[in-house]
Amino acid sequence: MPVxxxxxxxxxxxxxxxxxxxxxxxxLLRIKSISTxxxxxxxxxxxADWLVxxxxxxxxxxxARPTPGHPVVVGHGTDQAGPHVLFYAHxxxxxxxxxxxxxxxxxxxxxxxxxxxxxxxxxxxxSDDKGQMMTFIEACRxxxxxxxxxxxxxxxxxxxxxxxxxxxxxxxxxxHRDELAAADIALVCDTDMxxxxxxxxxxxxxxxxxxxIEITCANKDLHSGMFGNAARNPNQVLAEIxxxxxxxxxxxxxxxxxxxxxEISPELKAQWASLGFDEAxxxxxxxxxxxxxxxNRSVLEMLWAxxxxxxxxxxxxxxxxxxxxxxxxxxxxxxxxRLVSGMDPxxxxxxxxxxxxxxxxxxxxxxxxxHGGSPAITVPSDGTxxxxxxAGLSAEWNKDAVITGSGGxxxxxxxxxKILGLDTLLIGFAHVDDQIHSPNEKYDLESxxxxxxxxxxxxxxxxx
Amino acid sequence: MPVxxxxxxxxxxxxxxxxxxxxxxxxLLRIKSISTxxxxxxxxxxxADWLVxxxxxxxxxxxARPTPGHPVVVGHGTDQAGPHVLFYAHxxxxxxxxxxxxxxxxxxxxxxxxxxxxxxxxxxxxSDDKGQMMTFIEACRxxxxxxxxxxxxxxxxxxxxxxxxxxxxxxxxxxHRDELAAADIALVCDTDMxxxxxxxxxxxxxxxxxxxIEITCANKDLHSGMFGNAARNPNQVLAEIxxxxxxxxxxxxxxxxxxxxxEISPELKAQWASLGFDEAxxxxxxxxxxxxxxxNRSVLEMLWAxxxxxxxxxxxxxxxxxxxxxxxxxxxxxxxxRLVSGMDPxxxxxxxxxxxxxxxxxxxxxxxxxHGGSPAITVPSDGTxxxxxxAGLSAEWNKDAVITGSGGxxxxxxxxxKILGLDTLLIGFAHVDDQIHSPNEKYDLESxxxxxxxxxxxxxxxxx
Numbered sequence: 001m002p003v004x005x006x007x008x009x010x011x012x013x014x015x016x017x018x019x020x021x022x023x024x025x026x027x028l029l030r031i032k033s034i035s036t037x038x039x040x041x042x043x044x045x046x047x048a049d050w051l052v053x054x055x056x057x058x059x060x061x062x063x064a065r066p067t068p069g070h071p072v073v074v075g076h077g078t079d080q081a082g083p084h085v086l087f088y089a090h091x092x093x094x095x096x097x098x099x100x101x102x103x104x105x106x107x108x109x110x111x112x113x114x115x116x117x118x119x120x121x122x123x124x125x126x127s128d129d130k131g132q133m134m135t136f137i138e139a140c141r142x143x144x145x146x147x148x149x150x151x152x153x154x155x156x157x158x159x160x161x162x163x164x165x166x167x168x169x170x171x172x173x174x175x176h177r178d179e180l181a182a183a184d185i186a187l188v189c190d191t192d193m194x195x196x197x198x199x200x201x202x203x204x205x206x207x208x209x210x211x212x213i214e215i216t217c218a219n220k221d222l223h224s225g226m227f228g229n230a231a232r233n234p235n236q237v238l239a240e241i242x243x244x245x246x247x248x249x250x251x252x253x254x255x256x257x258x259x260x261x262x263e264i265s266p267e268l269k270a271q272w273a274s275l276g277f278d279e280a281x282x283x284x285x286x287x288x289x290x291x292x293x294x295x296n297r298s299v300l301e302m303l304w305a306x307x308x309x310x311x312x313x314x315x316x317x318x319x320x321x322x323x324x325x326x327x328x329x330x331x332x333x334x335x336x337x338r339l340v341s342g343m344d345p346x347x348x349x350x351x352x353x354x355x356x357x358x359x360x361x362x363x364x365x366x367x368x369x370x371h372g373g374s375p376a377i378t379v380p381s382d383g384t385x386x387x388x389x390x391a392g393l394s395a396e397w398n399k400d401a402v403i404t405g406s407g408g409x410x411x412x413x414x415x416x417x418k419i420l421g422l423d424t425l426l427i428g429f430a431h432v433d434d435q436i437h438s439p440n441e442k443y444d445l446e447s448x449x450x451x452x453x454x455x456x457x458x459x460x461x462x463x464x
Numbered sequence: 465m466p467v468x469x470x471x472x473x474x475x476x477x478x479x480x481x482x483x484x485x486x487x488x489x490x491x492l493l494r495i496k497s498i499s500t501x502x503x504x505x506x507x508x509x510x511x512a513d514w515l516v517x518x519x520x521x522x523x524x525x526x527x528a529r530p531t532p533g534h535p536v537v538v539g540h541g542t543d544q545a546g547p548h549v550l551f552y553a554h555x556x557x558x559x560x561x562x563x564x565x566x567x568x569x570x571x572x573x574x575x576x577x578x579x580x581x582x583x584x585x586x587x588x589x590x591s592d593d594k595g596q597m598m599t600f601i602e603a604c605r606x607x608x609x610x611x612x613x614x615x616x617x618x619x620x621x622x623x624x625x626x627x628x629x630x631x632x633x634x635x636x637x638x639x640h641r642d643e644l645a646a647a648d649i650a651l652v653c654d655t656d657m658x659x660x661x662x663x664x665x666x667x668x669x670x671x672x673x674x675x676x677i678e679i680t681c682a683n684k685d686l687h688s689g690m691f692g693n694a695a696r697n698p699n700q701v702l703a704e705i706x707x708x709x710x711x712x713x714x715x716x717x718x719x720x721x722x723x724x725x726x727e728i729s730p731e732l733k734a735q736w737a738s739l740g741f742d743e744a745x746x747x748x749x750x751x752x753x754x755x756x757x758x759x760n761r762s763v764l765e766m767l768w769a770x771x772x773x774x775x776x777x778x779x780x781x782x783x784x785x786x787x788x789x790x791x792x793x794x795x796x797x798x799x800x801x802r803l804v805s806g807m808d809p810x811x812x813x814x815x816x817x818x819x820x821x822x823x824x825x826x827x828x829x830x831x832x833x834x835h836g837g838s839p840a841i842t843v844p845s846d847g848t849x850x851x852x853x854x855a856g857l858s859a860e861w862n863k864d865a866v867i868t869g870s871g872g873x874x875x876x877x878x879x880x881x882k883i884l885g886l887d888t889l890l891i892g893f894a895h896v897d898d899q900i901h902s903p904n905e906k907y908d909l910e911s912x913x914x915x916x917x918x919x920x921x922x923x924x925x926x927x928x
Contacts, residue, residue: 036786094788164786206689210787219751221902224774225670225872228802229757229766231750235775235797236710242703286695287683290826293693302693310688311699312790313781322500322628323674323798323835324558325873326776326901333699334787338692362754371787408689409789437790438685 003151003463010456013146014139018449021138022111022121024054025448028091028130029109029123035070035092036164044070044160047091051158054137058144060156065176067168070160074176077154082463083385084153086183086422088412089133089190090162093125094437101439111445119445128436131443132189132428133158135451142456151463155183159412162190165210165372166411173419181420185385185462189455190410191428193447194275194402199393199454201386202426203379204304204405205413207339209349210312210371213356214332215241217364222327232363234331235316241359242333245309250294252309252337254351260342264305272300275402285433304405308338334371338407345373374411379423385462389425392461396454427458467615467927474920477610478603482913485602486575486585488518489912492555492594493573493587499534499556500628508534508624511555515622518601522608524620529640531632534624538640541618546927547849548617550647550886552876553597553654554626557589558901565903575909583909592900595907596653596892597622599915606920615927619647623876626654629674629836630875637883645884649849649926653919654874655892657911658739658866663857663918665850666890667843668768668869669877671803673812674776674835677820678796679705681828686791696827698795699780705823706797709773714758716773716801718815724806728769736764739866749897768869772802798835802871809837838875843887849926853889856925860918891922 014021033047034040048064048071055062055075062075070092096106104110109123121131136156143150157180159169173180194200217232247253264272279299283289293302302308316331318324337348353368360366379386393401406426413424429451435441478485497511498504512528512535519526519539526539534556560570568574573587585595600620607614621644623633637644658664681696711717728736743763747753757766766772780795782788801812817832824830843850857865870890877888893915899905 036784036788038785095782095784097782097784163788208689208789210789212787217752220899222750223872223901224772224776224800225672225802225870226767226896226900227750228774228800228871229770229772230747230755230763231752232754232756233774235778236706239703239706239775239778240710242700243707246700246704283694286686286691288681288695288827290696291694292696292825299694303690306693308688308693310692310697310789310791311703311781312688312788313783313792314699314703314795315779315783317775317777318559318561318798319777319779319796320500320559320561321502323676323800324500324627324776324901325672325674325774325800327774328777331778332783334782336688336692336787336789338689361756363752406689407692408687432690435684436690437687437788 003460006147007457007460010142010146011453013142014452014456017142017145021134021452022448024138025121025131025134026109028134029125030107032107033092033160034095035161037095041070044092048073048160051091055156058141065172067172069168072160072169072172073156073158075156077150079149082152083185084155084183085185085187085462086180087136087154087156087187088159089136089188090129090159091133092160092163093128093130094163096124098439103440114442120442121445121448122440122442124441126441126443127430127434128441129162129190131448132430132451135429135448136189136455138452139455139459142452143459151459155180167372169412170415170419173415177419181422183422186416186422186424188410188413188424188426189428191406191426192430192432193428194404196431197397198399199397199401200404201389201393201401202406203403204341205377205410205426206307206407207343207345207374207376207414208336208409208411209339209345209373210334210336211349211352212332212334212369212371214330214367215364216330218327218329220329224325224327227327231327232361233327234364235328237361237364238314238316238331238333241356242311242314244359250292252307254348254355256351257307257348260344261307261340262342264301275404282432303407305340307340307343310336310338312336338409339376341376341378343376345375349373372411374409374414377414377417379426383423385423385425388461388464389427389458392458393427393454396450396457429454467924470611471921471924474606474610475917477606478916478920481606481609485598485916486912488602489585489595489598490573492598493589494571496571497556497624498559499625501559505534508556512537512624515555519620522605529636531636533632536624536633536636537620537622539620541614543613546616547649548619548647549649549651549926550644551600551618551620551651551653552623553600553652554593554623555597556624556627557592557594558627560588562903567904578906584906585909585912586904586906588905590905590907591894591898592905593626593654595912596894596915599893599912600653600919602916603919603923606916607923615923619644631836633876634879634883637879641883645886647886650880650886650888652874652877652888652890653892655870655890656894656896657892658868660895661861662863663861663865664868665853665857665865666870667867668805669841669874669890670771670871671807671809671838671840671878672800672873672875673803673809673837674798674800675813675816676796676798676833676835678794678831679828680794682791682793684793688789688791691791695791696825697791698828699792701825701828702778702780702795702797705820706775706778708823714756716771718812718819720815721771721812724808725771725804726806728765739868746896767871769804771804771807774800774802776800802873803840805840805842807840809839813837836875838873838878841878841881843890847887849887849889852925852928853891853922856922857891857918860914860921893918
């Protein structure tokens with residue numbers, strides 16, 4: 001039977017099975033797979049095993065493959081024909097702190113009513129990325145249940161370290177290059193829709209360089225009465241270094257930082273302008289009103305086409321209740337750079353470290369700890385697979401799918417290109433208010449339901 | 465019997481009872497009286513009760529008097545004549561973090577051998593201030609045991625909130641002014657000897673203004689991919705504010721900060737120069753070599769006669785293991801100023817807050833939390849009590865006692881003057897390597913033993 005004629009039956013199966021699809025998602029959300037914290041290593045393994053069991057139940061040849069970190073789940077369909085897609089998502093999640101700001105247990109998923117009456121699934125990972133991942137797996141399930149097969153050849157690679165640097169995935173892909181490069185196109189589900197009505201495929205992603213610096217001055221903590229004024233204070237040193245990273249006009253001060261950054265084309269600028277992005281609403285929803293980046297740039301440019309430097313964490317000295325008049329021995333910060341197309345992560349990391357070392361006063365030393373790096377990527381905007389996927393999405397949402405950029409980094413898309421030679425279609429159903437990485441993360445029930453339906457259609461479209 | 469002729473017998477009693485004196489100190493050191501952390505409130509009460517019991521056993525009319533915070537222990541001798549001293553020390557201690565750097569349990573005191581073979585008592589509070597406090601109490605015990613009485617009239621006021629702002633003590637002193645102001649002179653045991661051979665009395669103490677600032681930008685934590693560049697990052701804002709507090713020449717940048725700071729007299733400068741202070745050794749012992757404060761000032765000037773601004777703690781964003789690409793909603797810092805004679809704490813606090821508010825970018829707010837403030841104090845260097853006490857110390861150490869300054873703040877000395885009209889003699893036996901406020905705090909056994917003996921002699925000297 002031609003694939004397109006089966007789509008309605010598969011969609012009906014998705015609708016009929018939604019309740020059970022949700023229950024399966026909840027099972028996965030209850031697993032505390034926080035990859036960055038070694039205390040949760042067993043939970044990451046449990047999430048991987050759960051996925052293997054699900055995939056095996058759908059007829060995939062699946063296994064949790066060991067890495068020096070958390071396992072990578074790989075599954076291959078055994079009975080399909082047609083084009084071959086390699087689907088990627090990640091089963092690990094961010095830490096939940098500050099946990100006291102959650103309105104319910106982050107690992108006990110709840111179906112709640114959002115502020116505007118929409119149904120939302122609340123849990124850590126509901127959106128990023130377990131909910132998104134399950135839209136694809138449940139679409140495969142619907143195809144198998146309704147038709148006994150899949151419309152294209154499907155492989156999956158599900159990572160457990162996306163939120164913690166993902167340093168073990170590239171060597172894993174290198175080691176299994178022949179097995180994984182057999183696909184024709186990679187699919188990644190870790191991005192947003194343009195808005196509630198408009199599906200999108202992301203073709204520009206920023207890269208990332210993450211570094212940790214630890215400044216040491218004295219060889220022990222000192223009393224600020226006994227030593228204050230004479231002893232170098234690493235909190236002050238660190239603050240001065242951080243302050244030196246941004247100019248008053250909002251630009252990043254590293255020498256050569258913008259050398260490889262190209263201005264976007266007038267065509268792209270026009271297309272982005274036509275999206276009707278509401279800067280005031282975007283900032284207003286998080287309590288802000290003035291863009292903090294380079295002056296005379298639109299917010300979309302700042303987010304999609306301009307690099308940034310962000311201080312993701314910093315700590316030094318006494319930070320508990322009350323006060324302690326200490327001059328600490330050490331202070332440290334977690335600092336990341338978001339990169340755009342053309343920027344070399346290694347070059348930026350080196351420029352950053354040189355900048356820090358040049359500003360280190362006498363008696364101070366610095367220790368650097370890298371936390372991953374990946375270049376920005378750009379997906380060609382005129383390929384067959386892209387056009388097919390856009391058509392599938394447009395059919396489901398009754399609205400033309402748009403092509404967008406993203407300020408986030410999805411390093412695996414760069415690795416798909418570099419290691420496997422595959423282009424990536426970034427298709428996702430998240431929304432900007434999903435509070436990913438924050439307390440009370442949620443995924444719209446509509447994102448989940450119509451995300452599954454979208455993949456049913458996209459897989460059919462890719463079958464040609 | 466004349467007081468001076470009894471001294472040898474009392475000193476012999478100190479020597480004979482040293483083992484038991486140590487056991488009593490250990491009992492007190494085992495009590496976890498961390499005043500700044502509400503979790504240890506019951507331990508603070510326990511320390512106060514323990515002291516009341518000790519004092520009552522020595523014939524003092526003693527009680528743990530309630531305050532809105534931890535109790536103040538007050539004891540009055542009931543049978544003495546002669547001059548009346550009011551002894552002050554504090555029974556609370558600093559937190560113990562980072563606890564992993566302690567070589568033994570901070571609350572299980574141990575008699576160890578120091579690097580150069582000296583015997584040291586290791587525990588939180590061993591030096592600051594339980595060890596110092598007990599030198600006086602044990603001296604009183606020796607007088608009572610050997611002679612049945614004390615050579616002067618003795619009252620004690622032992623505080624439980626010195627390490628946490630001490631905000632309840634001034635109102636307590638106000639409320640009991642008549643009772644406490646009956647003394648002729650205050651004695652405080654919370655300072656250092658000049659060096660291992662040379663006892664000293666401190667006549668200049670810096671004041672303190674402690675403030676906490678919390679900067680808020682967005683109304684929740686944000687993903688740095690989704691918002692980085694467009695959203696204001698409070699870590700960056702806080703770092704820029706902290707950096708703005710110090711000029712490249714090491715001076716503090718608050719407008720008018722130095723307006724009320726007088727240069728020290730040529731005489732004092734000469735006296736300090738004659739102390740033979742070894743700057744390189746002082747800094748070298750804590751792993752430093754270059755003074756961080758104002759250029760062209762000696763280290764002693766920086767510490768004793770110049771104000772400073774220190775960042776005692778700062779925190780914002782994700783600071784756990786691994787990496788989290790978050791833009792936090794808030795960042796905060798604990799900041800203190802050490803003041804010298806002439807500076808008004810209220811004026812400095814106001815100037816600091818204005819400086820912060822003026823540097824706050826759009827969309828940011830700041831919350832200030834005060835953590836205590838007190839002016840610097842200067843004790844007249846020619847009074848009778850001072851000369852008597854210097855003589856007593858010189859006799860015990862066979863070396864002329866010196867007059868010094870201190871970079872630390874002992875707010876109670878200012879309050880003794882302001883509220884009770886009393887001058888204070890600051891006499892202590894601690895050493896600069898005692899690691900107070902740091903891991904592995906210690907008190908030399910010699911400090912304890914000869915500190916007790918010193919008080920025996922000072923009390924006799926004050927009897928006239």
